[in-house]
Amino acid sequence: MKQVLGIDLGGTAIKLGQFESDGTCLRSCSIPTPQPAIPEAVLAAIVEAIEQLDPNREALAIGVGMPGPTDAAGRIARIAINLPDWVDVPLADWLEAKTGRPTIAANDANCAGLGEAWLGAGRSFRNFILLTLGTGVGGAIMLNGELFIGHNGAAGELGLISLDANGTLCNSGNRGSLEQHLSIGAIRRRTGKAPDELGQLARSGDPEALSFWRSYGRDLGVGLTSLVYVLTPEAIVIGGGVSASAEFFLPSAIAEIEQRVMPTSREGLRILRAELGNRAGMVGAAKLALDRYCTEELSSTR
Template identity: 70%
Template sequence: MTVADHSCEEVIGIDLGGSAIKLGRFDAEGNCLQSLSVATPQPAYPEAVLAAMIAAIAQIDPEGKTVAIGVGTPGPADAAGRIARVAINLTGWRDIPLADWLEAKTGKPTVLANDANCAGMGEYWLGAGRHFQHLILLTLGTGVGGAVILDGKLFTGHDGSAGELGLITLNPDGPACNSGNNGSLEQYTSVRAIRQRTGLEPDQLGARARAGDPEALAFWQAYGRDLGAGLASLVYVLTPEAIIIGGGVSASAEFFFPTVWQELERRVLPSSRSKLQLLKAELGNQAGMVGAAKLAWQKAGKL
């Protein structure tokens, strides 16, 4: 494979969600040459979703020239990136061999990953994490997702389910979590938790903080302390070069990053946070598609 040949090659990155399937065709530098969004079939049975994906792939790559496909799914994949073990908001998804199905239909090597892991890879490749080889991403949304990148590779553990950063324990006596844990970080930092604590949406609290509302400012300071305490545990275990914060709540990062950083400085030994940076994610809702494309390149053995 010559450099010239490689420069002409392309992959497809797919972000499979409960309401939309987003696809992009990417070159090796991460340029999105074409993108497309189609509605996720309702109900989102596996066979219906597969058919919609195949039709969309044919639209974005009519001549079948792409060399690999990466897919982010809303739930865990197996360690080999072959099977969607569960998919949140998709009907009837349990242990679905989606990579095998797509390979059979397209003839292209295919890899799956959890959508938060794809977002982490996207930020690592082209976003806030592009200058680092070791980083963690937290997506602060309805829940709290996470991704761990070590040595430029996605870390998923021995069975594919590592990196559930939002489910670490923050308070042993805290509120019950769907995971079975009590007082998980998610129970203090998710959109759902913010609603329960304040009766307001994060964007409302952000607007009030921008207007100088002292209660909103105090809330974000307390929020930053909780998030910082959770991140301190992760820093001790993983010693990343960067912590990247994404998801809807990150729109108010200016109000809670200062107390997050104060907690990290207070709780984490300097030797464990050497040169650590706290950054806001840059790619928004494109991160999953971009990260899926990066994984496709790795699957193809090109990057």
């Protein structure tokens, strides 16, 4: 059975897994992201981790999830707004030169969407949206069973849609983006507390925490309304660390969508928690490599 490496590059940690073509994870590890996370330092850390994870070079190819868009070919990390000096970095070329294995890169939320489509909450749907609620707010769009990346590879930045034209400035240059209302940083700014603390307070019945999560859900629902009207998906999958408190904010998000979206645009719509947790990006990066480099047709040419 063919094997690949799936890598999820984050601002604080880099997760790596070695996967068989049926999705079985043979082994995995997590290493701290070098600080500052400049490209050269990150590349060196990834190469060292690959050598430790797969010393016998059993994996045929590498997939990498990036915290930002890549070009349509999956070769170049175009920008990572929360990592220093990541502008048009030829990541695939660099890793291929260092490891001798074909490499493809994609936005980390797109990888999470692929992972959920393959082995998680999206596997029963051909058309769904993934929204990841964490340090940032990312997204992925699956259309007719395929990841939609647009004509230049940068589609699916769902967290950067506008919610408030005069709101908080985003690193993207937008103001009042969905990310500036729903990210971990936005939650801290709004409440002075971390999402997990607010989740614990809500579970204990704290009225202020419960009120916050209802408000959070309404903002989420407003943002999702635009996406539902444009894409009319079968399902919306909610992932990322903040989704641990989904029981407190999804009801108000759903109510907002039901109020704002015509029934013809939301008929049969399911809103679900993601199933793969923080493994989704790693799993999806592996799927990316399998699809690009390890089909029977392509493998026979190597």
